[in-house]
Amino acid sequence: MGIPETSGPSGERLQAVLCDMDGTLVETEQYWGEAMFALARELGGEMSEAAREQTVGTSMRTALDVLYADIGVRRSEEQFLADARWVEDRTAELLAGEIHWRPGARELLSEVRHAAVPTALVTTTPRRLADIVLGAIGRAFPDVPPFDATVCGDEVPARKPDPAPYLQAMDELGVEASGCVVLEDSVAGSTAGLAAGAAVLGVPSLQPLPPAPGLVLRDTLVGVDLAELHAVLAARPAVDARA
Numbered sequence: 001m002g003i004p005e006t007s008g009p010s011g012e013r014l015q016a017v018l019c020d021m022d023g024t025l026v027e028t029e030q031y032w033g034e035a036m037f038a039l040a041r042e043l044g045g046e047m048s049e050a051a052r053e054q055t056v057g058t059s060m061r062t063a064l065d066v067l068y069a070d071i072g073v074r075r076s077e078e079q080f081l082a083d084a085r086w087v088e089d090r091t092a093e094l095l096a097g098e099i100h101w102r103p104g105a106r107e108l109l110s111e112v113r114h115a116a117v118p119t120a121l122v123t124t125t126p127r128r129l130a131d132i133v134l135g136a137i138g139r140a141f142p143d144v145p146p147f148d149a150t151v152c153g154d155e156v157p158a159r160k161p162d163p164a165p166y167l168q169a170m171d172e173l174g175v176e177a178s179g180c181v182v183l184e185d186s187v188a189g190s191t192a193g194l195a196a197g198a199a200v201l202g203v204p205s206l207q208p209l210p211p212a213p214g215l216v217l218r219d220t221l222v223g224v225d226l227a228e229l230h231a232v233l234a235a236r237p238a239v240d241a242r243a
């Protein structure tokens with residue numbers, strides 16, 4: 001294998017690849033769902049599949065508001081905080097088991113790393129849970145750390161779909177949005193990546209992704225390589241959220 005090109009067909013240089021975690025790199029999104037369904041039952045209800053779909057990729061606050069509305073309960077702020085902790089603890093137990101990669105994700109991340117393209121993990125999941133998954137991801141990359149930066153949901157001023165998490169990761173890497181490709185599976189995540197000014201490769205998992213300028217859709221990451229990331233970057237409209 002030769003040394004991959006570092007500039008795309010349009011001449012825009014690929015400066016970094018920023019990845020969502022749950023549902024994009026690894027099959028952990030369903031653990032959140034399992035914990036949410038369990039909480040609904042604890043509260044005497046049964047969360048609908050439609051409500052579950054609405055919670056994908058959102059913050060705990062948004063997700064629990066959807067759950068409460070769906071099963072028709074009202075909770076105080078104190079009860080919300082206890083519920084959030086309950087869902088996190090249940091999810092942590094599930095994450096401590098085996099981690100499954102999304103199809104093609106490990107191969108793509110490996111190619112990006114071996115080409116020395118900077119990477120960041122940008123997740124809404126809080127640090128204590130993300131570190132469980134990062135430990136498992138790291139064991140698959142014994143030679144080179146998989147990420148140059150990791151940004152978690154409890155380390156940012158606002159969560160996806162706000163662009164703040166992606167902008168924070170770009171600042172940490174010292175790269176411009178115009179040279180970044182974001183990998184995402186959710187509406188909240190792809191909205192955040194586009195709002196940050198990056199090109200987004202969307203691989204829907206638990207919810208459909210509507211078309212948007214700068215968003216390229218694929219069924220999975222199988223067969224997606226650096227050349228394709230360059231093409232995604234080249235197809236991005238010439239805008240920058242920070243311009």
Ligand SMILES: [Mg+2]
Nearest residue numbers: 020022023185
């Ligand atoms: Mg996701």
